Amino acid sequence: MRTKLAVAAVVLAVFPWFLHDYGLQVAIQALVLGVFAMSFNLLFRNTGLLSFGHAACFGAAGYTTALLVSKLRWSFAATLPLALVAAALVALVIGFFSVRLTKIYFTMLTLAFSQMLWAVAHKWYGFTGGDNGITGLLPPGLLGNPKGLYYASLVALVLVSGIIYIVRRSPAGYTLRAVRDNPARAEAIGISAFEYMVAAFVLSGTLSGLAGFLHVAWQHSAFPDLLYWTTSAEVIIAVILGGSAEFFGPAIGAVVLVVLEAVVRSHTQYWPLALGMVLLAMVLFFPSGVISLFQRRQREEVPRAAA
Amino acid sequence: MTGLASAASLFLLAVGLSLIFGALGIVNFAHGSFFALGAYFLFALTRGDAAGFWHYLPVAVAASLVVGAVVERVFMRRVLNRAEHYQILLTYALLLIIEDVSKICFGADYKSIGMPKGFEMPVFVLGIPFPSYYLGLVGLAAAAALLLWLFLHRTRYGTLVRAVAQDREMLEALGVNVPLLFTVIFALGIGLAGFGGAVSLPLQSISTGVAVDAVISAFIVVVVGGLGSIWGTLLGAILIGEIQAFGALVLPEFSIAFTYVLMAAVLLFRPWGLLGRPPAVRT
Amino acid sequence: MTRTFTRYFGLMPLLVALTGSAMAQQPPIKIGALNVLSGSFAAYGKSGRQGAQLAIDDINASGGLLGRKLELIQVDSQAKPDVAVQEARRLILNEKVNFLIGIDSSSVSLAVAPLTKEYKIPLVVMHAATPALTEQCNPYVFRTSNNARMDAYAAADLAAKLPYKRWANIGPDYEFGHSSWNDFIARLKEKKPDVEVVGEQWPKGGESNYTPYITALVQQRPEAVFSVLWAGDLVTFVRQANAFGFFKQIKLFEDPVGAALESIGPMGKEAPIGELFSTRYWFLQSQSPVNKKFVEAYHKKWNEWPSYNAEEHYAGVQMLAAAVKKAKALDADAIKKAFEADGGLTYEAPEGKKWMRPADHQVFEALVWGYTTPSNDYPFVVLKDITMVPEKDTVYPTKCK
Numbered sequence: 001m002r003t004k005l006a007v008a009a010v011v012l013a014v015f016p017w018f019l020h021d022y023g024l025q026v027a028i029q030a031l032v033l034g035v036f037a038m039s040f041n042l043l044f045r046n047t048g049l050l051s052f053g054h055a056a057c058f059g060a061a062g063y064t065t066a067l068l069v070s071k072l073r074w075s076f077a078a079t080l081p082l083a084l085v086a087a088a089l090v091a092l093v094i095g096f097f098s099v100r101l102t103k104i105y106f107t108m109l110t111l112a113f114s115q116m117l118w119a120v121a122h123k124w125y126g127f128t129g130g131d132n133g134i135t136g137l138l139p140p141g142l143l144g145n146p147k148g149l150y151y152a153s154l155v156a157l158v159l160v161s162g163i164i165y166i167v168r169r170s171p172a173g174y175t176l177r178a179v180r181d182n183p184a185r186a187e188a189i190g191i192s193a194f195e196y197m198v199a200a201f202v203l204s205g206t207l208s209g210l211a212g213f214l215h216v217a218w219q220h221s222a223f224p225d226l227l228y229w230t231t232s233a234e235v236i237i238a239v240i241l242g243g244s245a246e247f248f249g250p251a252i253g254a255v256v257l258v259v260l261e262a263v264v265r266s267h268t269q270y271w272p273l274a275l276g277m278v279l280l281a282m283v284l285f286f287p288s289g290v291i292s293l294f295q296r297r298q299r300e301e302v303p304r305a306a307a
Numbered sequence: 308m309t310g311l312a313s314a315a316s317l318f319l320l321a322v323g324l325s326l327i328f329g330a331l332g333i334v335n336f337a338h339g340s341f342f343a344l345g346a347y348f349l350f351a352l353t354r355g356d357a358a359g360f361w362h363y364l365p366v367a368v369a370a371s372l373v374v375g376a377v378v379e380r381v382f383m384r385r386v387l388n389r390a391e392h393y394q395i396l397l398t399y400a401l402l403l404i405i406e407d408v409s410k411i412c413f414g415a416d417y418k419s420i421g422m423p424k425g426f427e428m429p430v431f432v433l434g435i436p437f438p439s440y441y442l443g444l445v446g447l448a449a450a451a452a453l454l455l456w457l458f459l460h461r462t463r464y465g466t467l468v469r470a471v472a473q474d475r476e477m478l479e480a481l482g483v484n485v486p487l488l489f490t491v492i493f494a495l496g497i498g499l500a501g502f503g504g505a506v507s508l509p510l511q512s513i514s515t516g517v518a519v520d521a522v523i524s525a526f527i528v529v530v531v532g533g534l535g536s537i538w539g540t541l542l543g544a545i546l547i548g549e550i551q552a553f554g555a556l557v558l559p560e561f562s563i564a565f566t567y568v569l570m571a572a573v574l575l576f577r578p579w580g581l582l583g584r585p586p587a588v589r590t
Numbered sequence: 591m592t593r594t595f596t597r598y599f600g601l602m603p604l605l606v607a608l609t610g611s612a613m614a615q616q617p618p619i620k621i622g623a624l625n626v627l628s629g630s631f632a633a634y635g636k637s638g639r640q641g642a643q644l645a646i647d648d649i650n651a652s653g654g655l656l657g658r659k660l661e662l663i664q665v666d667s668q669a670k671p672d673v674a675v676q677e678a679r680r681l682i683l684n685e686k687v688n689f690l691i692g693i694d695s696s697s698v699s700l701a702v703a704p705l706t707k708e709y710k711i712p713l714v715v716m717h718a719a720t721p722a723l724t725e726q727c728n729p730y731v732f733r734t735s736n737n738a739r740m741d742a743y744a745a746a747d748l749a750a751k752l753p754y755k756r757w758a759n760i761g762p763d764y765e766f767g768h769s770s771w772n773d774f775i776a777r778l779k780e781k782k783p784d785v786e787v788v789g790e791q792w793p794k795g796g797e798s799n800y801t802p803y804i805t806a807l808v809q810q811r812p813e814a815v816f817s818v819l820w821a822g823d824l825v826t827f828v829r830q831a832n833a834f835g836f837f838k839q840i841k842l843f844e845d846p847v848g849a850a851l852e853s854i855g856p857m858g859k860e861a862p863i864g865e866l867f868s869t870r871y872w873f874l875q876s877q878s879p880v881n882k883k884f885v886e887a888y889h890k891k892w893n894e895w896p897s898y899n900a901e902e903h904y905a906g907v908q909m910l911a912a913a914v915k916k917a918k919a920l921d922a923d924a925i926k927k928a929f930e931a932d933g934g935l936t937y938e939a940p941e942g943k944k945w946m947r948p949a950d951h952q953v954f955e956a957l958v959w960g961y962t963t964p965s966n967d968y969p970f971v972v973l974k975d976i977t978m979v980p981e982k983d984t985v986y987p988t989k990c991k
Contacts, residue, residue, distance in 0.1 A: 022683035276403030415632030438833030516629035
């Protein structure tokens with residue numbers, strides 16, 4: 001495992017020097033979605049809760065950066081702390097209310113919250129620019145240079161992975177999974193799941209905010225679409241495509257999704273059709289994600305969160 | 308008054324979603340696509356001429372039923388016992404596929420037809436003209452709700468449909484053909500969506516892209532009313548329909564956000580919906 | 591991969607065989623078109639794409655540009671800014687296009703515009719109408735179609751000559767809807783101070799139920815209603831308004847693209863009769879040989895009549911070609927100079943003269959207004975008693991230099 005990781009790290013570190021300009025753009029996009037997917041999976045893997053509201057954290061951070069840069073002329077990088085705070089606050093509110101619910105009710109409530117935020121961004125012309133968005137946010141220096149942005153995203157991915165690793169191995173991680181697998185028993189032995197689940201939601205949302213920040217640095221703009229439910233759907237697709245049970249599954253899913261999209265789009269306008277076919281095949285034939293194609297040992301699916 | 312007409316359309320869109328969730332436990336993200344598909348079928352059959360509306364309506368609904376049955380047999384059945392996110396992913400995949408396939412089959416332009424026979428002229432309510440077809444639509448939705456209720460509560464098969472939501476294994480043990488029952492329920496749900504799409508066609512234009520918005524509206528209605536509850540769906544549809552009608556006039560800036568606030572509030576205080584039942588504890 | 595393969599091994603011999611000239615050895619000039627090919631506005635992307643393709647075919651048939659063939663690469667913007675930026679980058683970096691064209695929605699145009707400076711690639715917008723785009727004074731952004739402010743001013747000039755005093759508005763609740771109505775009513779009040787506004791209705795874009803707005807309008811009893819509803823929204827609105835007997839009492843003043851074939855086509859026989867509809871181009875209006883030839887060629891190739899968006903894309907590509915010919919080069923600065931030189935490039939389009947104002951790169955052109963009337967020759971309503979609002983009535987000052 002160690003050697004594999006080391007090889008992967010070296011490859012990723014020298015990768016940009018062998019890519020043409022467009023390949024580099026695709027690589028950045030894949031890394032940013034990878035950060036988002038890893039963060040999302042922190043919640044999903046450890047609690048079994050399927051959030052349809054992560055677009056809210058992602059977009060809240062993105063809009064915070066965009067607004068601070070465009071309205072208050074902050075320097076781009078300086079907005080990062082506040083962007084993360086915004087994502088954390090949004091996650092706290094959504095998480096606080098939502099984790100009391102389970103299964104589809106949780107999913108629907110997170111969806112409702114993030115759609116609320118979308119409606120605000122979409123309607124509040126004076127502040128967010130409405131559907132015309134906020135554009136022309138060219139970050140100066142490192143983040144404005146494609147190679148620089150690539151390395152920044154790579155560092156973010158390593159950082160997020162490290163945090164998730166620590167959480168997974170921590171007592172809190174074991175507690176969360178115990179609650180996920182058998183809430184009744186966890187309760188019986190005196191574990192109060194609520195605080196742990198809110199904490200997991202907030203951490204997951206905050207790290208998603210990091211992805212939102214990088215996304216705006218990459219796109220140079222922010223639009224209400226960042227907050228729309230399809231953004232949440234995209235990250236879920238990446239996670240499950242890669243395999244949520246595997247540590248780096250979500251990141252690999254993000255790479256597969258982004259590269260596939262770039263390739264398919266350059267041949268046909270029917271990308272949704274192609275994606276639909278891939279998802280169909282995945283659900284029916286290799287439910288543990290693409291990562292299972294490279295492994296002999298089949299991992300178990302994430303169990304259903306019990307009612 | 309006008310809110311009722313959109314409530315009728317919303318009810319037909321959402322009731323199948325509620326039925327399918329109630330009995331099969333599946334959250335169907337492709338439900339809006341089947342709504343659009345029903346409208347496309349009717350448009351293709353009538354070739355855009357309102358004269359054939361009543362004639363071809365049953366055919367369009369039958370086609371939707373068949374599509375529903377096939378989709379259940381080929382896809383749904385394989386994810387019935389799997390974790391929710393696989394069901395969501397599968398139905399999301401269907402949404403994407405149906406979207407592009409209908410673009411290829413029916414073209415990208417707006418589909419719309421005239422008022423069906425017998426409803427061409429407006430009626431006057433307190434001196435204000437009101438489209439007579441809206442009353443027809445309300446009637447159709449009410450009839451559908453009533454028939455569905457009679458089916459579920461007054462027929463043996465309907466009892467099975469309700470029972471399967473409670474305890475699948477017990478029905479199987481009793482020798483009921485549960486797989487067939489699932490196919491029937493799913494087809495019925497899709498048929499209702501197709502019916503809703505077809506009868507909404509004289510009022511709104513259908514094009515690709517309708518499905519993504521429609522399914523979210525359906526979710527709001529069903530969640531507010533109660534997942535799996537027919538009358539809840541009706542109540543949800545009326546509430547959302549009226550909120551949109553009045554909100555649009557009074558506070559247009561907030562009417563979209565307000566429906567989500569309502570959805571969140573219901574989920575927080577009565578997660579199973581206004582008229583839904585708390586879920587039975589399954590171990 | 592496969593694409594490169596077919597290009598080199600499939601297309602190249604074909605091209606050589608067909609032309610047999612030196613032209614085939616020169617790499618083609620690549621034009622990347624961002625149109626919406628999926629979702630609610632896909633019908634517009636389709637006609638835009640068809641118009642652009644026809645122009646490219648015409649130019650290639652008459653020998654190409656600077657001795658090189660033109661190649662059109664079509665991608666789907668999905669009307670989503672994020673997707674469009676991604677696709678624009680792919681076109682620029684991977685397909686190595688020389689120009690970006692098309693763009694059907696305002697938000698997409700604003701999102702893509704900054705890329706022109708980053709990569710020094712000219713962008714020619716042929717549909718998106720937000721005035722904000724050309725107010726940015728971006729050196730490499732050009733718009734060869736009307737913007738919403740010009741359309742609103744043209745509408746106000748016409749409205750001032752009509753007897754109606756009680757006005758109301760129904761428009762989609764986004765920037766385009768609001769800015770159009772504000773511009774229109776401000777200009778109308780300037781020209782005709784006794785105008786009275788009795789109501790404003792703002793359904794959301796993509797609304798499926800207009801009945802509350804229609805009942806409200808009927809109760810407010812305006813004489814005329816200004817509307818910039820378009821696409822599927824317009825079709826739905828007209829259907830529902832018909833059912834209310836709306837048009838028996840109120841004159842609809844439909845700006846700026848009501849008479850788009852994408853909208854009046856689906857309305858068919860249900861379209862209201864005797865209402866004032868405008869469009870940026872009406873295929874039966876101009877009797878010029880340029881127009882006749884265009885309409886005929888378009889119908890022959892696509893088996894459809896050209897809508898305004900088809901013509902705007904055709905004319906936009908032709909205008910870009912004219913600039914390239916003048917510049918004798920492809921780089922952004924040369925193209926900019928060619929568009930700006932001699933008081934701004936002018937071009938005789940099927941719809942008439944187009945003139946590009948050098949300061950802000952906005953084209954000015956006449957706008958068509960007419961009364962809808964049934965037709966025996968076409969499966970949709972046509973315009974009669976046409977008024978052309980000349981381009982000079984649409985000019986507004988700019989801050990760009």
